[in-house]
Amino acid sequence: MENVLKSEIPEGPLSEKWSNYKKTAKLVSPNNRKKLEVIVVGTGLAGASAAASLAEMGYNVKSFCFQDSPRRAHSVAAQGGVNAAKNYKNDGDSVYRMFYDTLKGGDFRSREANTYRLAECSANLIDQATAQGVPFGREYGGYLRNRSFGGVQVSRTFYARGQTGQQLLLGSYQALMRQVNTGKVSLYARHEMLDLVLIEGKAKGIIARNLDTGKVERHGAHAVVLATGGYGKIYYLSTLAMGCNASAIWRAHKKGAFMANPSWTQIHPTCLPQSGEYQSKLTLMSESLRNDGRIWVPKDKNDTRKANDIPEEERDYYLERKYPAFGNLAPRDIASRSAKEQIDAGKGIGALKNAVYLDFSKAIKEYGKDIIKERYGNLFNMYKKITGIDAYLEPMKISPAAHFSMGGLWVDYELKTTIPGLFAIGEANFSDHGANRLGANSLLQACVDGYFVLPYTLQNFLADEIKQPKTDINHPEFDKAEQAVKKQIEGFLTTKGTKTAEEFNKLLGSELYDKCGLSRSKEGLEQAIKNIQDLRKAFKTDLIVPGEASEVNSELEKAGRVADYMELAELMCIDALQREESCGAHFRTEYQTAESEAKRDDTNFCYSSAWEWNNNPSNPILNKEKLIFETVTPSVRSYK
């Protein structure tokens, strides 16, 4: 099975692969471009930048998102920043160093050539965004400002206050709207893709539901691009937006696109904890807080005193104790896992005993409140807005939350999925981050895919399609797909059970978080698979969705998303079970060192798993893309 997957890495040394590719990629003449149509699903950084760039080139683009405006895609929520190897700080940064940091951060589980290209195109992105009017932070001299971010020793992160994602997204949204103005982009907001249509094995269109009218529509094109973001919402409680979903990629998966490393999920250590059973969302608090905040739990698990009443010697600063060299700045996966250990040992704090303290009292004593306010004032305000608590007076309560999907649709170097004519970009694909994503690299990846990579690789594909007529949406394959979608909707509406989709999502999410979250074990995963199968059965018979198909119906929207989660969740567990090693965010309790660190197995598991749908969620076929390291020798990550 191993050679089903062709990664299509170009010839030549690492640093020349992308330019070699661009030199030889096929072109489409401007005259022919206007005869070709492309569907781009998603208007986050990946989708908006791709749609705008393709339209500028002269293609006809149809752009879809489920929000009421493309500007609201969840890229908008990214706070920290975006990386680029500009070396403005003269601190020894380079494309190679950025590539290496990313590869190492991902625990040597990504494809060298893709990761290199990400670093190589990073500088261009800063130029592009600046030209669009993105107000990045500036030094007093007027030049762009940088800061450092987790896991690296240089300052390569560009930022726009704590709203980098918002500002980058507005840049690409405006570029997109400019093309709407020229007529090259047709915009379909409040539309949800519910199926992919294949004609003679090629992706030729989608079925989408107009969320305002309930109408199920057909859209045809010469190629389809999925830029639909991450699926962390499968855990229900996460840093994602309420509507984030796996439906587009999952339905493409069921039509033949392979899913790669689906179980690799980044769980972010510094989020606001769940405070009650009705909570819907775990807000991310910037990682930068760990620069001055100290993380601790009471030594005694029955301690009911208020934080400030617990004396110093009765506190366990467990990160400082376990990782003296990195202390509170240990990488995300390690910080999250350690918090879980404490919580599982009954030492969690707060009403639900599900959090740990992040304490600024030492820093306030040392530097004064004003300095701390200057550094983190906006975050302390946000914390107060949500919790009502003043973190200058008592420690914050934080806990880990699902945050980023390293897994996604398998794509080759050209970002093609295993279905001809179907491409996947941004967080929706699996490509560049390996088993753990470094902070500030995913805004970058979404942008690089959309602005700089896809326009070349899609054109290389379209060059062979210029003779193809406009796709006929009356083709029997469209009938079939539309009927299937309608039948599924009808099924949801007529089940008339007792539990809402959200209730099912919560049950699934806590099962997954518990057994396929921060740490995984054979026993737990096998149990989870069984439980998920039972839950899926219950979902089929006990779901309740009110109302009709032909109207605004948010419960119906949720039902479709949760139905897909019910299947994807099992694949995540199967994937985690199959990988008998620990790497990055994937921590199998059976595979750890004597010091409880992840134990990678390069002899047996140096591959990306790419799962093929086999008519049944319990029966996927494993394909392996062997990872070949030509330039770098994988080493052991150590943070002691």
Place this chain on the structure above:
Amino acid sequence: MKIHLKIWRQKDSQSKGEFKDYTLDDVHQELSFLEMLDTLNLKLVKKGEYPVEFDHDCREGICGQCGMMINGIAHGPLKNTTTCQLHMRSFKDGDTIYIEPFKAAAFPVVRDLKVNRSSLDHIITSGGYVSVDTGQAPEANSIPIAHEEAEAAFDAAACIGCGACVASCKNASAALFTSAKITQLELLPQGQTETSKRVISMVKQMEEEGFGHCTNTEACQVECPEDISVLNIARMNYEYNKAKILNK
């Protein structure tokens, strides 16, 4: 605590709407406003009734998708806060809360509290951008921008496009929203070349969408979750007049 709700229910843009009464007996202080509505909806769905439709997505105050009139105030009583960031601790046991959609001619009701704000997108489409194609950008540091200018541009760029300014305005004007984009791009050298063309087409579009005229009541800034300044409107008017004169 016990909360009484009077919520605007309207099946679609054609139907007539009305307030319906609901009571929730056990509302926790730490619930967000939208989570409070979630609990109401859960109850309604379980009873086989149709839940209250409202818009929301990020639930962290940045996407701009949420928004409703809460006791007559866009996004509710807490200053500089979106509906999703409002929490029930801002209310008292026994309170009655009126909840309505953002109302404006340019925001037709879709259902219940959901409105269609595409008119704001249309304003951006008409000129709210810098005309630069992918690949044309010069080296970023080739155009230094003073720290203060970049920060001022950011202040205007922080608009989340929620439409609260329109809803809070007695004229249903989109002047605050439109002027914020004009100001951001005008403050940056990258955007300056197109200012006069931009301001003319965006103002024209604003009128075509059916937004009212600004009469400087300044209600918009008060209810804007991002505290976007009304000085942007003055700047827009100045640029507009300048462009009109120069184009004569």
